Amino acid sequence: MITIPALLSPARSGRMADDPRRAIWCGPTYSSQPADIVPDVLALDEIRSLLDTDRLIDEIEAGFVLYSEGKVTVPPVGFLHFDDPPGDVHIKYGSITEDEHWVLKIASGFYDNPLLDIPPSDGVILVFSRRTGALELVLHDRCWLTDMRTAAAGAVAARHLAPSGVEQIGIIGTGVQARMQLEMLCSVVEADSAMVWGRDEARVHAMIEDLTKSPAIQAAGLTLHAAATVDELTEQSRLIVTATSARAPVLRADQVRAGTHITAMGSDDDGKQELEAVLLGKADRVVADSVAQCSAYGECLHAIEAGEIAKGDLLELGAVVAGPALGRTSDDQITVADLTGVAVQDIQIAKMVARARHETRKGR
Numbered sequence: 001m002i003t004i005p006a007l008l009s010p011a012r013s014g015r016m017a018d019d020p021r022r023a024i025w026c027g028p029t030y031s032s033q034p035a036d037i038v039p040d041v042l043a044l045d046e047i048r049s050l051l052d053t054d055r056l057i058d059e060i061e062a063g064f065v066l067y068s069e070g071k072v073t074v075p076p077v078g079f080l081h082f083d084d085p086p087g088d089v090h091i092k093y094g095s096i097t098e099d100e101h102w103v104l105k106i107a108s109g110f111y112d113n114p115l116l117d118i119p120p121s122d123g124v125i126l127v128f129s130r131r132t133g134a135l136e137l138v139l140h141d142r143c144w145l146t147d148m149r150t151a152a153a154g155a156v157a158a159r160h161l162a163p164s165g166v167e168q169i170g171i172i173g174t175g176v177q178a179r180m181q182l183e184m185l186c187s188v189v190e191a192d193s194a195m196v197w198g199r200d201e202a203r204v205h206a207m208i209e210d211l212t213k214s215p216a217i218q219a220a221g222l223t224l225h226a227a228a229t230v231d232e233l234t235e236q237s238r239l240i241v242t243a244t245s246a247r248a249p250v251l252r253a254d255q256v257r258a259g260t261h262i263t264a265m266g267s268d269d270d271g272k273q274e275l276e277a278v279l280l281g282k283a284d285r286v287v288a289d290s291v292a293q294c295s296a297y298g299e300c301l302h303a304i305e306a307g308e309i310a311k312g313d314l315l316e317l318g319a320v321v322a323g324p325a326l327g328r329t330s331d332d333q334i335t336v337a338d339l340t341g342v343a344v345q346d347i348q349i350a351k352m353v354a355r356a357r358h359e360t361r362k363g364r
Contacts, residue, residue: 014285017238029177033250034270034275036362037135039138040134040138040357041138041140042138042139042140042357043140044140044141044142044144047139047140047141047144047145047314047353048144049078050352050357050360051145051148052352053148055190055352056148056149056152056352057155057159057247059348059349059351060150060156060348060349061156061159061321061345063347064153064188064318064342065154065318065321065322066096066097066318067290067316067318067342067344068316068319068321068322069166069322071096071097072094072095072096073094073095073097074092074342074343075093076296077092077293078090078091078092079091079269079270081200085111086110086111087108087110087111088108088109088269089108090107090108090268090269090341091104092104092105092209092346093105093109093346094343094344094346094347095130095347096198097328099130099347100129100130100131101128101130101136101323101347101351101354102127102128102130103125103126103127103128103343103346103347104125104126104128105125105126105145105146105343105350106123106125107121107122107123108121108122108123109121109143110122111245115278119142119143121142121143121146121147121149121176122142122143123143123144123146123352124139124140124141124143125138125139125141125145125346125349126139127354134233136354137350137357139350145346145349145350145353146341147177148180148349149345149348149349150339150345151177151180151183151184152180152184152345153317153345154185154263154265154337154339155187156317157263157287157337158185158188158189158239158263158319159188160317160321160328161261161263161285161287161319161320161327161333161335161337162189162239162261162328162335163238163239163259163260163261163333165228165331166189167191167192167193167238168192168193168236168237168239169182169185169189169191169193169195169222169237169241170194170195170233170234170237170239170240170241171194171195171196171197171243172196172198172230172233172240172241172244172250172274173241173242173243173265173266174204174206174250175199175243175244175245176270177243177265177266178196178198178241179207179210179214181241181242182194182211182217182222183214183217184216185239185241186216186217186219186220187216189239190220192221193222193223193224194222194223194225195226195227195233195237196208196224196225196226196227196232196233197226197229201226204226204227205226206336208224208225211224219295227304230250230255231255234255234257234260236259238260239260239261239263240260240261240262241262241264242262242263242264242265242266242274242275243265243266244274245267245272246266246272246273246274247271247273247276248273249275249276249277250274251274251279252276252278253278253279256279256282257296258332258333259331259332259334260331261335261336262275262279262283262329262334262335262336263336263339264298264299264336264337264339265339267297267298267302267338267340268339268340269297270297272298272323273299274299275299275306275336277302277303277305277306278306278308279336280299280303280308280309280336281303281306281309282334283334283335283336284328284330284333284334284335285326285328285333285334285335285336286303286335286338287314287315287316287320287335287338288300288312288315288316288337288338289317289337289338289339289341290317290340291311291314291316292344293340293342294338294340295311295314298338298340299336300314315327316345317337317339
């Protein structure tokens, strides 16, 4: 655990900061919160040790149900876009009715960072008291919690929408999320193999080599293959995940066979698109993590604008979880899940870490 330096502590009694070099008005200190109380800051290693990954999928699933039941306040997502160097920042925040906390998450991706030999992603989740507004916990997760809750959402979608008897999983993409999706799917799908396609053949083979060492892949007994083409992947896979930053479709309607489920992860911002709009019109069920978000950007927006579907055709993932009859009812159906990432996922995963931290401190 990292403690914020004393330099950041608020000045007492509304005076200027004690250090004369910091001539900044720090505001009054109220008797209910001593001046020397500052939030704990957890670094990535400690966060990793506290997160119960075995329970993560169930917690994210429960969050989706609460969201679809109208028990979660989620304001519109904030976006920042940069051109030079290229980067995106997503700001998501919200609260669950009757929870003790509300959460704000900032996650960034700067795509030239690997050229500087630094990770492309960074991020932080802030946990505030709903009673006082006080900042209680800072989770400097460097985007790891965002990646984990995103992968868990893909597992929730597959659990409720994939056909029975999936023998092979198809992954389109070679980034961090593509890898994590496959690892997380091992918890909900008993497949024999997985096939990976990406634009860069070298990255495909590097991803496969890395994943063969993954404990999750090894425990599932998955054999991994590289697909020469998207057609080869779709021909053999009944569960397909697209996890790319594409701005033009990487998957066409005519490539998808009956009885296939597709989870599209990458269209989480304006202008992104992984699926041909006709594909959503062809699907028997189109499920959004958030109807409000997916009709404003993502795969659903493109299909709505193309006249392939209407906003009223969309189902919400939490409603499908709560009412399975709304989702897949036959192994011959084509289903699509459009996942843009909802703040309730950040709330749920932050609460998991906060609870584990509390229990750990109680046990000392």
